Amino acid sequence: MDKRSHLRLYDGRTRALKGILSLAKGIGYKAVLNDLWEGHFSLPATDPKNALIAAHDLVEISDGLRGSILMRVVEQPEDDGGQSGTWVPYSLESANATLMDDRWEGYAEIGGAAMRTAACIAWVLAQQSVQRWVLGDCELDYGYSYVMQGNNLLALLTSLSTCIVAKHRWEFDTSTYPWRVHLRAV
Numbered sequence: 001m002d003k004r005s006h007l008r009l010y011d012g013r014t015r016a017l018k019g020i021l022s023l024a025k026g027i028g029y030k031a032v033l034n035d036l037w038e039g040h041f042s043l044p045a046t047d048p049k050n051a052l053i054a055a056h057d058l059v060e061i062s063d064g065l066r067g068s069i070l071m072r073v074v075e076q077p078e079d080d081g082g083q084s085g086t087w088v089p090y091s092l093e094s095a096n097a098t099l100m101d102d103r104w105e106g107y108a109e110i111g112g113a114a115m116r117t118a119a120c121i122a123w124v125l126a127q128q129s130v131q132r133w134v135l136g137d138c139e140l141d142y143g144y145s146y147v148m149q150g151n152n153l154l155a156l157l158t159s160l161s162t163c164i165v166a167k168h169r170w171e172f173d174t175s176t177y178p179w180r181v182h183l184r185a186v
Helices: 048-052 095-101 117-125 153-159
Strands: 007-010 017-021 025-030 038-044 058-063 067-073 087-094 103-111 133-138 145-152 168-173 179-185
Touching (some): 025 087, 038 058, 103 117
Antiparallel strands (some): 007 017, 058 067, 067 087, 103 145
């Protein structure tokens, strides 16, 4: 996918618009079911907007199939003053990677008959230091018990579906804020 549309760049903490990356080329992403999506784009080395981009900033990609996709800049490329080429490449990951920013330390047993799937998802999301994500739709309802042990929140969240044999998919909706996590039956 290489779109002629412009990318929008947002501050990763405040979500404030930092700029429009109108000269971006090589825009693309790979959508992987129940995993982080990966993406990329490049800017000319001479584009002053390179100075605006920082690791963990957010980039909105317009996609005719899915609407707008919000991705996060993985890391800032080394600044070599454009010596190694005429384009500066940027790697992206889906915005749900922000759940990896928080790590839950400790041990807890959650779930069971009194705490169904939706409540377990809400428990994990409640551990965020910044409440970016909330529970949206949960189309699966199980009474499985889980052991939560020190890990990042994305790993804890996705571990909730490892014992589900029914076909399912995690959806991370960034169209409104706070963003929404959905667990859908397929």
